[in-house]
Amino acid sequence: MDRHELRNVLLHTGLSPEAFELEGVHEHVPLPPDFWFLRRASDGRWEIGLYERGVHDVRETHDTEDAACRALHQALTGRPAPS
Structure with a gap:
């Protein structure tokens, strides 16, 4: 799964x-006060986390975009991502 499919x-x-x-x-202008995010880290891995009050709080880091997308889907829906 990639970011387009996840969206x-x-x-x-x-x-x-x-x-x-x-x-x-899928980016916001202007930013809402809080939301979950998925982004590429400076080392090339993928981060998911929660943005609150101007701070990105990274909760997990994954080696692949697929793994990060699936983890974010689980975090947002409480269910595994579809295959």
Whole structure:
């Protein structure tokens, strides 16, 4: 799964577009006060976490975009990502 597929799946489940941000695919202007994010880390890995009050709180780091997308889907929906 990549960020484009994840965006489509999350929006299809009825999740608010303001609930998440996916680097380069689904970004906010202006920023909501809080949301989950997925972004590429400086070392090339992928980070997911929570943005609150101007601070990015990284909760997990993954080696692949697929693993990060699946982890973010689980965090936002409470269910495993579809295959």
